[in-house]
Amino acid sequence: xxxxxxxxxxxxxxxxxxxxxxxxxxxxxxxxxxxxxxxxxxxxxxxxxxxxxxxxxxxxxxxxxxxxxxxxxxxxxxxxxxxxxxxxxxxxxxxxxxxxxxxxxxxxxxxxxxxxxxxxxxxxxxxxxxxxxxxxxxxxxxxxxxxxxxxxxxxxxxxxxxxxxxxxxxxxxxxxxxxxxxxxxxxxxxxxxxxxxxxxxxxxxxxxxxxxxxxxxxxxxxxxxxxxxxxxxxxxxxxxxxxxxxxxxxxxxxxxxxxxxxxxxxxxxxxxxxxxxxxxxxxxxxxxxxxxxxxxxxxxxxxxxxxxxxxxxxxxxxxxxxxxxxxxxxxxxxxxxxxxxxxxxxxxxxxxxxxxxxxxxxxxxxxxxxxxxxxxxxxxxxxxxxxxxxxxxxxxxxxxxxxxxxxxxxxxxxxxxxxxxxxxxxxxxxxxxxxxxxxxxxxxxxxxxxxxxxxxxxxxxxxxxxxxxxxxxxxxxxxxxxxxxxxxxxxxxxxxxxxxxxxxxxxxxxxxxxxxxxxxxxxxxxxxxxxxxxxxxxxxxxxxxxxxxxxxxxxxxxxxxxxxxxxxxxx
Amino acid sequence: xxxxxxxxxxxxxxxxxxxxxxxxxxxxxxxxxxxxxxxxxxxxxxxxxxxxxxxxxxxxxxxxxxxxxxxxxxxxxxxxxxxxxxxxxxxxxxxxxxxxxxxxxxxxxxxxxxxxxxxxxxxxxxxxxxxxxxxxxxxxxxxxxxxxxxxxxxxxxxxxxxxxxxxxxxxxxxxxxxxxxxxxxxxxxxxx
Numbered sequence: 001x002x003x004x005x006x007x008x009x010x011x012x013x014x015x016x017x018x019x020x021x022x023x024x025x026x027x028x029x030x031x032x033x034x035x036x037x038x039x040x041x042x043x044x045x046x047x048x049x050x051x052x053x054x055x056x057x058x059x060x061x062x063x064x065x066x067x068x069x070x071x072x073x074x075x076x077x078x079x080x081x082x083x084x085x086x087x088x089x090x091x092x093x094x095x096x097x098x099x100x101x102x103x104x105x106x107x108x109x110x111x112x113x114x115x116x117x118x119x120x121x122x123x124x125x126x127x128x129x130x131x132x133x134x135x136x137x138x139x140x141x142x143x144x145x146x147x148x149x150x151x152x153x154x155x156x157x158x159x160x161x162x163x164x165x166x167x168x169x170x171x172x173x174x175x176x177x178x179x180x181x182x183x184x185x186x187x188x189x190x191x192x193x194x195x196x197x198x199x200x201x202x203x204x205x206x207x208x209x210x211x212x213x214x215x216x217x218x219x220x221x222x223x224x225x226x227x228x229x230x231x232x233x234x235x236x237x238x239x240x241x242x243x244x245x246x247x248x249x250x251x252x253x254x255x256x257x258x259x260x261x262x263x264x265x266x267x268x269x270x271x272x273x274x275x276x277x278x279x280x281x282x283x284x285x286x287x288x289x290x291x292x293x294x295x296x297x298x299x300x301x302x303x304x305x306x307x308x309x310x311x312x313x314x315x316x317x318x319x320x321x322x323x324x325x326x327x328x329x330x331x332x333x334x335x336x337x338x339x340x341x342x343x344x345x346x347x348x349x350x351x352x353x354x355x356x357x358x359x360x361x362x363x364x365x366x367x368x369x370x371x372x373x374x375x376x377x378x379x380x381x382x383x384x385x386x387x388x389x390x391x392x393x394x395x396x397x398x399x400x401x402x403x404x405x406x407x408x409x410x411x412x413x414x415x416x417x418x419x420x421x422x423x424x425x426x427x428x429x430x431x432x433x434x435x436x437x438x439x440x441x442x443x444x445x446x447x448x449x450x451x452x453x454x455x456x457x458x459x460x461x462x463x464x465x466x467x468x469x470x471x472x473x474x475x476x477x478x479x480x481x482x483x484x485x486x487x488x489x490x491x492x493x494x495x496x497x498x499x500x501x502x503x504x505x506x507x508x509x510x511x512x513x514x515x516x517x518x519x520x521x522x523x524x525x526x527x528x529x530x531x532x533x534x535x536x537x538x539x540x541x542x543x544x545x546x547x548x549x550x551x552x553x554x555x556x557x558x559x560x561x562x563x564x565x566x567x568x569x570x571x
Numbered sequence: 572x573x574x575x576x577x578x579x580x581x582x583x584x585x586x587x588x589x590x591x592x593x594x595x596x597x598x599x600x601x602x603x604x605x606x607x608x609x610x611x612x613x614x615x616x617x618x619x620x621x622x623x624x625x626x627x628x629x630x631x632x633x634x635x636x637x638x639x640x641x642x643x644x645x646x647x648x649x650x651x652x653x654x655x656x657x658x659x660x661x662x663x664x665x666x667x668x669x670x671x672x673x674x675x676x677x678x679x680x681x682x683x684x685x686x687x688x689x690x691x692x693x694x695x696x697x698x699x700x701x702x703x704x705x706x707x708x709x710x711x712x713x714x715x716x717x718x719x720x721x722x723x724x725x726x727x728x729x730x731x732x733x734x735x736x737x738x739x740x741x742x743x744x745x746x747x748x749x750x751x752x753x754x755x756x757x758x759x760x761x762x763x
Contacts (some may be wrong), residue, residue, distance in 0.1 A: 169610070197640055198732045211598050379607050415628070417606060419621040423683035469683050477617055479695075489683065 004537050006382050007169060008145045009373025010126060011177070012157065014200030014226060014322040016340075017127050018367055020374030021134070022383065027181075027371050038366055039129070042387040043121045044068040045108045050286050050287060051521060053125040065093035066107045070227060072118040073197030076102040076202050077152035077503060078162075093254045107398060111524045116156045117513050120163035124521055125165060135221050141166045141407060142377040144369050146201040147173035148221035148394050150440050151482045152503045153453050154320070156369035157486045158481070159505050163513045165560045169380050171479040173196070174206035176339040176391050177372025182363060182501045190333040191217075193321075195351055195359070196369075196520040197314060198339035199405065200226040204318050206325040206332070212291035215390040218324035218413045225310070227265075238279065242294050248285045252294045256284050260294075272343050273302045304346045317356045324413050335359045336369050391416055393476050400437040400446035409474050414478045423489070430462040436472065438484060455484045456498040470495050576644060578626035579706060586640070590631070597627040604705065620646050641748050645725075645741050647678055647710050648703040663699075670699035702732040709741070718749055 008030070013020045016038040019030040032039045034055055037147055044057035052060065060066045071092070078085055080098035085535055089096055095107040099114070105379040106113045131138050143166075145157050161168035175194035184192060189210040196203040203221040238260055239250050242445075250256045265281050270277045322329065337357045341347060342365055351359045364371075375558040378384045393416050396406040409420050424434060434457045441449025460468050470491035476482055486495035505513070579586045582596040600623045602608060609616035629635045650671065677691030688712045696704035709724030722745055727736045 170607070213598060213601065248682060376607070379609055382608075382610075385608070388601055390601065390605075390606060413623045417617045417620050418624060425683065466684070466687070474615065475621075477613075478620075 002136040004131075004134065004138055005140075005381075006136065006138060007140040007142060007377035008130050008138055009126075009368075009375070009377045010368055011142050011174070011176075011370035011373060012123065012124065012143055012160075012200055013038075013041055014071050014368075015041060015230070016199065016366065017122055017126055019130050020129070020367070020370040020371035022374050022378040023060055027374055028131050029367050030130045031372060032126075039122070039126060041073065041119075041122045042068060042070045043072070043118050043522070045111075045206055047481055051121060054106055056307060061346075062255065062262065065254045067094065069094050069106055069108065069113075069118050071200055072106070072115050072122075074228075075106075075115045076119065077150065077154070077156035078104050079503060080104050091343050093258060101503060114509075114513070116160040116505060116510075117163055117517055119157070119160035120513070120517060121161055121187055121521060123164035123166060124517075126323040127164060139165070139167055140169050142172060142176045142373045142380065143168050144172055144177045144195075144222055144373050145480075146198075146221060147203045147216075147391075148201065148223050149173075149480070150450050151448070151480070152394055152501075153223070154479060154481050154506050155501075158479070159510050162510050163338045165470070165514065165518065168520075170376060170477075171481070172373060172376050173203070173219070173480070174201075174202045174372075175203065175219065175338065175370045176207070176214065176216055176389060177370075177376065178336060178363065178368040179205070179207050179209075179372065180375045180387070181368045181371035182334075182360075183334055184209060184334070189499060191327065191393060193318075193324075193332050193335040193340060193355060193419060195314070195342065197341040197347060198226050199204060199341070200224070202226060202317065204314070206327065207548060212386045213388050213390060215415070217327075218321045219392055219394045220321040220324070220396070222313065222317060225313055225560050226339070227268075229310050230268055230307050230341060231261060231264045231345070233310060233391045234268055234303065235260045236256055236299075237302075237306050238251055238264065238294065238296070240286070241296055246285070246292050247289065248304060249289060250285060253285065255283075259284065262344050267298050267357070268303065270539075271298065271303045272345060272354075275300050275552075300345070306342075307346060311344075311347050314347075315329055315354050319379065320416070323350065324366045327357045329357065332357065336363060337361055338363060340366050342363055342543065350440040367424045391478070391480070391485075393418070393489075394443055395440040397438065397452075397474060397476065398449075399445070400439060404446050406441070406446040406449055407441055408443055410476060414476075417478045417481060419473055419475045421471050421473045424457065424468075424472050424486070426460065426463070426465050426468050429465050431465065432460045433458050433464065434460070434470075435446075436484070438474070438482065440482075451502040452482055453484075453487075453499055453501040456500075457486055458498050459496045461488075573763060574722075578630050578639065581626040582620050582630065590633070592631050593627070597623065597631070632668065637751055641744055642713060643709075643712055644744060645713055647681060648706050649678065650675065650703070666699040667701075667715065669696045670704065671702050673676065673698060674701060674704050674707070677704075681707075681711075699733055702728040702738065704730070706738065706741075711751055713745070718752065721745060743749065 006021060008098055009020045018038045021028050022031060029035050029037045029493040032054060039054040040058040042057040044052040044060055044064060074088060077355040079102045085104055096374060097105050097107050099105045104115060106118060108500045127138055134238045140569050141161060143157055143161055145154055157171060175196045178196060179192060183318050184326050192209060193206045194205045201223050202225040203220040206217045208217050221436050243249055259281055263281055267277045267279050276297055276299040279296050279298055283291045284294045285292045321512055334357055335351060335357050337359045376389060379387060394412060396408045396412045398406050401407040412416055436455040438455060439449040458469060471489045472486045474484055486492060486497050488495050581624050582593060582600060584592055604616055604619035604623055606613050606616040606620060629639045673691050673695035677695060680691060681688040692707045692727045695701060701717045706728040709721045712721035712724060714715050725742045725745060727744055730736060
C-alpha cells in the first residue's frame with residue numbers, strides 16, 4: 001500500500017461513526033468494507049478471542065451483550081464516580097469499574113480496557129477501511145467531538161487517535177463541523193444555529209458567517225442527552241407494559257434488555273414516518289405457564305407522550321446559547337438540524353417553537369459532521385485557503401483560590417485559541433514552590449467544577465517574599481485543549497512546572513496501549529465480511545435485507561416498514 | 572522583554588480607524604496567523620491569533636473601545652515632574668523625595684501586583700501630596716472597573732495641580748465615558 005499524506009475527517013459518534021475526505025475539491029464519504037457510509041461505534045470481544053468492530057459487532061450484540069461495548073463515548077474522560085456514569089451503569093450490559101486514578105474502565109472477558117482504547121478500536125477499523133478504499137496508508141485525521149466536551153474528554157479522544165496510530169491534527173466541534181458542511185456561502189453575512197442531537201450528546205452552537213470566516217458566537221449543550229435517552233424511555237414503557245400484563249420484570253434479563261433496546265430503537269425510527277408500529281418480541285420470557293411473547297402496538301402519539309420531557313430538555317441550552325450570543329430568535333437566519341435524532345417530528349416541533357422558524361433540513365444528519373471534518377482536514381492540508389473556523393470554549397477556565405473559591409481566568413464562549421497570563425509571586429521568604437489548581441466550569445466553588453489538574457511551580461530561586469515574578473500562561477488551543485506554562489518574568493527563562501492531570505492516560509500508557517492493541521487488533525480483528533469495493537457492494541446491499549443503504553434520502557426511507565431491519569443511523 | 576503592542580498595533584490599524592476598517596483588518600490577520608493556516612508553526616500561530624482575538628474583542632465593540640482608549644490615555648504617570656526652581660526647604664524636600672521613591676516602587680509593582688501598587692500609591696500620597704500618586708490611584712481604579720473612585724482620584728490631581736492640561740482632559744474624558752456606560756446600561760436594561 002502506498003504511503004499517503006492525506007488527512008481524513010472522522011465523526012467518532014456515540015452510536016455511529018463516519019469518515020469523509022475532500023478529493024479534488026469534492027466531498028467523498030468513505031464507505032466501510034461492507035459498503036455502508038456509517039459504521040456502528042460498537043466493539044465486541046468474542047469468547048473465541050476475536051475482536052469485532054462495527055456492523056459485525058452490532059449483529060452479534062443480542063447473543064453476547066456482556067462483551068459488546070457500545071456508546072463508549074459517554075464514558076470518555078469521565079470519572080467512575082460521576083453522577084452520569086452511575087446512572088448509565090444500570091442501563092448497560094457490559095461491566096464498568098474504576099481505574100486507580102478514578103477514571104472509568106471497561107471489563108470484558110477478564111481484561112480491562114480504558115475508553116480511549118475501545119474508541120481506538122473503532123478508529124482502527126475506520127482507518128483500515130479508508131486505507132483499503134483509498135489504497136494508501138492514512139496517518140492523519142481530524143476528529144470531531146461534541147462542543148460541550150471538556151478538556152479531559154478532548155484529551156481522551158486525542159489519546160484514542162494516538163492508540164489507533166493516527167495523528168489527530170485537529171479536534172473540532174461537531175456543530176461547527178456541520179456548519180462548515182452546510183454549504184451556506186460563507187461570503188454572505190448570516191447567523192446560523194446548529195442544533196445537533198446525536199445518539200448520546202446534544203450540542204447547540206450559534207455561528208456568524210461572513211467573508212469566509214465561520215465564527216462561533218456561543219455554544220451550549222448537554223453531553224448526556226441524545227437518541228439513547230429516547231430509546232430508554234421506550235424501553236421503560238415496554239417493560240412497564242409487559243409487567244402490568246404478565247407480572248414479569250424484564251429488567252433483570254440482559255438478553256431481553258438487548259432485544260428490547262433493538263426493538264425500541266427501530267420503533268422510534270419508524271414512528272418518524274409511520275403513525276403506529278407493532279412491536280413483537282417472541283419468547284421474551286418464560287413463566288410457569290410457558291413462554292411469553294411481548295406483543296404491543298405503539299403509536300406516534302404515545303411515543304411523543306413518553307419522550308416529550310426529553311425533547312424539551314434541549315430548550316434550556318438553546319436559550320442559553322441565544323442569550324450568550326446576545327441574539328433574539330428573529331435575528332437567526334437559519335436553524336440547521338444535525339444528528340439522527342433530529343429526524344423525529346417531535347424534535348422538529350420543539351425546534352420550531354424555540355426558534356420560531358422552520359428548521360433547515362438540507363443536510364444529511366448522519367454525514368454532515370464527517371463532511372465538515374473533511375473540509376477542515378482540507379484546510380489544514382493547505383488545499384482550501386479561503387475558509388477559516390473560529391470556535392469558542394464551552395466552559396470557563398479558572399483557579400481554586402482562597403476558601404476554595406473558583407476564580408475565572410478565561411470566560412466561557414471566549415474565542416479560541418486564547419492565552420491569558422497571570423502574575424505569580426511568593427508569600428514567604430525563600431519559598432521555592434507554589435501550587436495552582438485548574439478547573440473548568442461555571443459554579444462559584446472550585447470543587448463543584450471539573451478539575452483539570454494540579455500545576456506546581458517548583459524550583460523558584462530563593463528570594464524575599466514578593467520578589468520573584470512568575471508569569472503563568474493559561475492557553476486553550478484551537479483543539480479546545482488546555483495548556484499551562486510559566487516563565488520567570490525577571491530572567492525570561494521557562495519556569496519548571498510539575499503537572500498532575502486529574503484524569504486521563506499518561507504518555508507511557510498511551511504508547512503501551514498502542515503497541516498492545518496494535519498487535520492484538522491486527523491478529524484478531526474481523527469485520528465480518530470480505531473486502532469489497534464500496535460502490536458496487538452498496539448497490540447489491542440495497543436490494544438485500546440487511547438494511548437501507550446509508551445514502552438513501554429521507555424520502556426513500558419513508559417506504560420502510562417495521563419489518564425492515566434498520567441499521568442504526570444516529571451518531 | 573519586548574514591549575507589548577497595543578491593540579491598534581496588533582491589528583495594524585490607525586487609532587482613528589472606522590469599525591469597518593477594524594473588521595477587515597481582523598479578518599486579514601486571522602487568515603494570516605490562525606493555526607489552521609500555519610500548521611508548521613503552531614506555537615507562534617497560537618500566540619499571534621490569541622493576541623488578534625483579544626484586540627478584536629475590545630476594538631470591535633464601541634463601548635469597550637472607548638474604555639480602552641481611555642486606559643491608553645490615562646496611563647501611569649512615571650515620575651513627578653521636575654520642579655523648575657527649588658522652593659523646597661528642609662523637611663518638605665525630604666518628604667517630597669521619600670514620596671517620589673515610594674511612587675516609583677508602586678509603578679514597578681503595578682504590572683504584577685496591582686493591589687500592592689495601590690497601597691504604595693496611597694502611601695506615597697500620604698507622605699507628600701504628589702498629584703502623580705493620586706492620579707495613579709485613578710489609573711488603578713479605572714483598570715479595576717471602579718469608575719467613580721477613579722473620577723474622585725483624577726479630580727484630586729486637578730485640585731493639586733490645576734494647570735496640568737492632561738489631568739483636566741482625563742477628568743473630561745472619564746466624564747464622557749461614565750455617561751456612555753450609563754447609556755449602555757440603560758439600553759441593556761430595556762432589553763434593546
